[in-house]
Amino acid sequence: MKLHLNVSGRVQGVGFRYTTQQIASEIGITGTVKNESDGTVTIEAVGTDKQINQFLDQLKHPQNPFAKVEHIEQQEDATIKDYERFKVVY
Template structure:
């Protein structure tokens, strides 16, 4: 079982449409830890830590458009190494 952390920036119509809450629900269902938070440029930053296959499933969900109310134009990702893994998945 390989634990990884990936940071993603989701661009499009992703603020004010329940995107962070839906991402939190999806991440918790997959057993992931991290956060989803609004950025000043209108994107949402997502940090997902957990089993590699589950992180990939969340990224696929994000790329597929997330919740129905959102419109995802692009998702940028990069591996992330943390000194301390988050305790749960939160929204900010």
């Protein structure tokens, strides 16, 4: 499954991208995470249905006490390339 995610809430300046990278790597998700100028974070995530569901569950309830996810907009996107690993994009 290939998903494009847009995460809103308190997700910039609190280590959310690095926490996301750690979660993705532990689960086996590949893709990218990037801060956007509107204060949201975009994620391209590639993995099995089970991996993606586990990833989404963990994103909704971040272990990082400084982050607060208010909404995750998700859309399947078959055009997302296959990544070798999960990385933070600047």
